[in-house]
Amino acid sequence: MVSEPHVESLALREQFNSAEQQKDASSLGMWVFLITEVMFFGGAFAAYTVYRSIYPGVFGAASRTLNTTIGALNTAVLLCSSFTMVLAVRAGQLGRRKQIMAFLVLTLILGMVFLGVKGYEWNEKYVEHHIPGPSFQMEGPGLQDHAQLFFSLYFAMTGLHAMHMLVGAGLLSWLLYQTWRGKFSAAYYTPIDMVGLYWHFVDIIWIFLFPLLYLIDRHGH
Amino acid sequence: MTTETEHVDSVKTYAVVWIALLILTALTTGVAYIDLGPFSVVVALTIAVCKMLLVALFFMHVRHSTKLTKLVVLGGLLWLAILLSLTMADFATRSWIGA
Incomplete structure (x- = not known):
């Protein structure tokens, strides 16, 4: 390979041979971080699987109190936000600043819609006394005690997911500011690419939360 | 370039x-x-x-992605599979010994 004079820029830091190598290193690092997140959420999924296998009837009854229609629509909202996010990354690849801004704003709006709907669902659970604790109420055999397990896991998992969405919204806002300042071009858009990976990862977590929490106990009742 | x-x-x-x-x-x-x-x-x-x-x-x-990144992704999923399968292997078989 012919080595070009090494002028340091955001797209090519001193320690890398090429811009491509730097980009690959960023992707790899981001994926390693995402794998730690997979293991972090994995523990919660394992806990959910264990308790669901111990109390299948109770988990079914508790799961059926969730609103599937709202859950499905919110899933669609999140998938739309992943679509706009990937278009923002594409606009970054092409160095189209206005398109990057537009798609980032759309992604941010869709993310906020998701969180708003989630807040509405949580409030529904509050009104129905389905929040674990002294005021928890659920009629039925074994429900008063063990349904609290389901809702503890429900709030922990959807809450952690929502926290990740908030972090994502913060990152999107930061990207918007940086794009507005003209930091990104076709030669350097790595932060948009990395935030994209993060955003899609959070989407994937929801792709599993939705069927496991809302769907798998619907039939036959 | x-x-x-x-x-x-x-x-x-x-x-x-x-x-x-x-x-x-x-x-x-x-x-x-x-x-x-x-x-x-x-x-x-x-x-x-x-x-x-x-x-x-x-x-x-x-x-x-590069092969290395693909390998890391697959490796991550493998570890997740170990986490879930070993945990469930424990809980699913506890009743076998009447514990």
Whole structure:
């Protein structure tokens, strides 16, 4: 390979041979971080699987109190936000600043819609006394005690997911500011690419939360 | 200098993936109301894995990634599988010894 004079820029830091190598290193690092997140959420999924296998009837009854229609629509909202996010990354690849801004704003709006709907669902659970604790109420055999397990896991998992969405919204806002300042071009858009990976990862977590929490106990009742 | 390995997918590709994701969401929601017995979990998780693959391969560009990145992704999923399968191997077999 012919080595070009090494002028340091955001797209090519001193320690890398090429811009491509730097980009690959960023992707790899981001994926390693995402794998730690997979293991972090994995523990919660394992806990959910264990308790669901111990109390299948109770988990079914508790799961059926969730609103599937709202859950499905919110899933669609999140998938739309992943679509706009990937278009923002594409606009970054092409160095189209206005398109990057537009798609980032759309992604941010869709993310906020998701969180708003989630807040509405949580409030529904509050009104129905389905929040674990002294005021928890659920009629039925074994429900008063063990349904609290389901809702503890429900709030922990959807809450952690929502926290990740908030972090994502913060990152999107930061990207918007940086794009507005003209930091990104076709030669350097790595932060948009990395935030994209993060955003899609959070989407994937929801792709599993939705069927496991809302769907798998619907039939036959 | 632009690198020759830079892949810019078409908007159409992304749109097709997006539509497929929405259809799979509708499908998994609809099928949840059909009584499939123990297979409802299998169907729901199969659809979820398909959606995950679409998002990872296309939106997260894994299909254009380096071999090292692909290996890391697969390795991560392997560890997740170990976490889930060993945990369940424990809980599923506890009753065998009457504990």
